Amino acid sequence: MEDTKIPEEEKAARSLNFIEEIIEEDIRTGVNDGRVHTRFPPEPNGYLHIGHAKSICLNFGLGKKYNGKTNLRFDDTNPVKEDVEYVDSIMEDVRWLGFDWEERLFYASDYFEQLYGYALILIRKEKAYVCDMTAEEIGETRGTPTRPGKESIYRSRTVDENLDLFSRMRAGEFPDGSRVLRAKIDMGSPNMHMRDPVLYRILHAHHHRTGDQWCIYPMYDFAHGQSDSIERITHSICTLEFEVHRPLYDWFIREIGIYVPRQIEFARLNVTYTVMSKRKLLELVRDGNVSGWDDPRMPTICGLRRRGFTPESIRNFAETIGVAKRDNVIDVSLLEFCVREDLNKRANRLMAVMNPMKVIIDNYPEDLVEEMECVNNPEDELKGKRKMPFSKTLFIERDDFMEDPPNKFFRLAPGREVRLKAAYIIRCERAVKDPGTGEITEIHCTYDPQTRSGMPESNRKVKGTLHWVSEKHAIKAEIRLYDRLFTKENPDDNEEGKTYKDYLNPDSLKVITAWIEPAVLSAVIEPAVKTAGYTTSGSSAAGIFDKYQFERTGYFSVDKDSTPEKLVFNRVVPLKDSWSKVEKVK
């Protein structure tokens, strides 16, 4: 049996994604002397989202796997859209995900002078020229995907004239939009990107790093590949929409005559019930549909962090979804699975009642308080135990009682027995109703003193086990119950005249007050709320971001809005609930 199993495992271990295959082939054939060097190249014009996380895990993961390096490089060639606010948040997010670029933090703007030199090379080779057409004219003469473009009348300028004009562009002699530097390639190319693309535009704008040093800025195509080359990147991994740019990427490298990196494209991530485009995410923030970039309903990394996702769960998610070239939409339930899987083994349990129903134990002494011992985490003995006060008046969930229950209902009902977890078996004697509304106000039960947890009698078979809190000991806390932001699997797939906003889920946030066992105070208040200064960094403020499983309910994370007076929890994800399915069937 063993010898059939081993090859199977080896086979599985050898199962590579197409990028790893390319890399291993390159290593095998000695390309770049077997060196592997990747980079993650965000533009600092927005917050990172789960799609970027896929790219981060991919790039840094490859660097690690093949004993190589991974750079963080900000693609900051458009000063009008970029800002240090984004630079900072991006670095925080990458670090939080667990990756380290070491001393290799770079900016495309570091290379502006070098890039300018490369442009000069192309001009001298008669491969680039200054064009005086307006943006509109350039657009009109570019043609369409099915129709070739027309050559610019400035295409035939002499090298000297181009050199002169380009240096004067740099010197600031011309207003924005008056001239550009263009590559001289092929206006008839079936690939639009090869139709004399713009290399430099005039932009009298303040840059977050170079200040007012420059008034001409390179375009993405002219900056990205060359930056890769300068950094000796071996495998430049980007998303599919850049596939059509690759001939241009290669053209620049070849014509300038510099180190040759290789661009490889993969399919970007999509997730059900959310949107991923920076524009739409920005709109949601700007229009107040969410509270900010880090709203726990957002697919942003800071949103997921605040929601209570762990870096491990996101890394595992990225690993599980794989990498390929076909378009894909990942079921959000896989993300939820990944965080449950992680939190199940690390989150301590606590009892919390979300929707309280008063239970009075009629035969329990009036003022007695017993300390019940609870296991903190059944998956991890090392997490130890805690004490929980038990008294005559308790709260259980309203949902855990039914006056006239169906067959499959395993919880409390008149005449039925149920176990209070870590405490006693109780029996429901009667329910008291408000004579006016008919609403049940309290339930009277009796307990069996011989069934305290640990006693021999406690092993008696009962159908259900409930969580509970002692009324006078419970701590009130605000709980934010989050659900998916959209009601539609693909909000971008909108019918007649609707937009993605028409599918916003009105119930994506419900705020309630819950009653939590007092252990939550020592667990949370002490380290968290008493710690001065909360930050969103996730590392500096112990307590904030701490995660618990509220028994039978879900996983919850301490929100940064918590104060010494009021605890706030975010629901990361509910527990799987096979009872709700049974209920739905009927």
Add this chain to the structure above:
RNA sequence: UGACCCAUGGUGUAACGGCAGCACUAGUGAUUUUGGUUCACUUAGCCCAGGUUCGAAUCCUGGUGGGUCAACCA
């Protein structure tokens, strides 16, 4: 009606010309002091048509379907 890319259960991803596997989801059952976890099982797949081959998910050709590209954005 151009160029390029893609096509395997509901979703995602394997297979390197030799029995289509894994994960999520869904369903069934067992265990359980969480209707959680864990465990077992079930349903369900190679876009179509030709060709090459002893043998095709895999190679070739042609369809079909989907995606990308016409910012002085990245």
